[in-house]
Amino acid sequence: MLKQKIAITVAVGALAAGVGVASALADNSPSGTTATTTTVTTGDQQNSQQGTDEQSAANDVADAANDVQSEANNTGADDQSGDQQGNDEQGAANDVADAANSTGADDQSGDQQGPNDESGQQDDNGQDG
């Protein structure tokens, strides 16, 4: 009788442990996703929202591509006064700024970007992979 009780207890314990592990693993998510995980939603809702986010990102990128093409094709003058380098750029961006500051006799009204751009461009391409 005692053995039977022990057996049942062990079996229930094993099942509970399995469920616990399963729950812990299923709920595991990176710390950077607080906004999505704090909202109480079903799995289907989360999946649907997630698909929307990817589609939204793809749309944003496609829109950016169109805008960059428009800017490249634009024959008009750029906004010189408002086009300033941000403070939080990456190292490659700083290279662009350094190149711009180091040369620049041939540009218009404060636009000091120079021929050293090409080297910066090559460096940037080298990061791809």
Add this chain to the structure above:
Amino acid sequence: MHRSPILLVATAALTLAISASAAASNATLRTNLNTWSKRIGTDARAVALAAQSRQPRRMTSSAIRFHTDALHARVAVASQKPSTAKGAQARRLALTAFTDYGLAGTKWAASGRARLAHQRASSIADANAGATYARTGGKLLVAASKLLR
């Protein structure tokens, strides 16, 4: 004598844990993809805004940030271990998508620099190349997310 029920329950528990682990791996990949997609989308909007404002220098720096985040996203997705065939396929698609996005960022930055250097033909060529990478990457990213639903 009482080993059979114990074995049965233990096996059931183990099976449950393993299947949950597989689902968790895909769920983690899905969450990762979701997080980085949002960031990439934010970066892309910054590029678009700079381009619309006709500020090539700002566009260049935003494009570089886009490129950098795309590569970070690629690293984050590469570290995931999907446990199903669909998850593995989604991971492959996402890796290619973020690689394409990285290349798009590079081309956009090159386009901005060419614009600043008054090299219009080069700027247009880089913008077109960037758009091709961007659209291909977008299709792959959406396909990857569909596999994880």
